[in-house]
Amino acid sequence: MSDPELLTIPEAAAILRCSERTLRRRAATGKIEAVEVPRQGGKAWMIPEHAVHGAAGSAAGSAASAAPNAASAASDPASAAAIVRLETQLANVQAFLAGQINTREAVREDVKLALDDALAPIVAALAALQRENEKLRDQIVAERAERAIEREDQPRGFWANITGRKRGQLPPDR
DSSP: OOOOOEEEHHHHHHHHTSOHHHHHHHHHHTSSOOEEEEETTEEEEEEEHHHHHHHHHHHHHHHHHHOSSHHHHHHSHHHHHHHHHHHHHHHHHHHHHHHHHHHHHHHHHHHHHHHHHHHHHHHHHHHHHHHHHHHHHHHHHHHHHHHHHHHHHSOOOHHHHHHOOOTTOOOOOO
16 A cells, blocks of 8 residues: 655645644644654654645635635624735835845946946057057068068178079979
């Protein structure tokens, strides 16, 4: 026979719509069936799936009989106050998150502008160095050409006069 599927505390809490702490308390007091299993670093509570669905069904049945819809829940002053409080908290969280998003975008824009300002002189210096490099390369090419012309104008040596070859010229193939 296979073991019933076991759910972790967070999974069971999500199904039952209660906090993990409440579920652990119920498991410790025996209000819900639970199994303590060895885990790395200690033990953990695991809840059988049938116990979770049984608890969810009984909670749903009692909730359905107590408040079949949101309109009847709103007629209860305590429930209405709780709903207003939760809506206010939700609005505050949404406003906070919107502020965080705006703040991130503002910081991102500020960083981009700061980097652009910091990189502008570096880019300008790099362009100036590239222009200087091209000028120096042109000067080197011109100097090499002048030296080659000067070598051709120099008087030929003794052996060059005898062989009839210019400097650097190879002898003809025989």
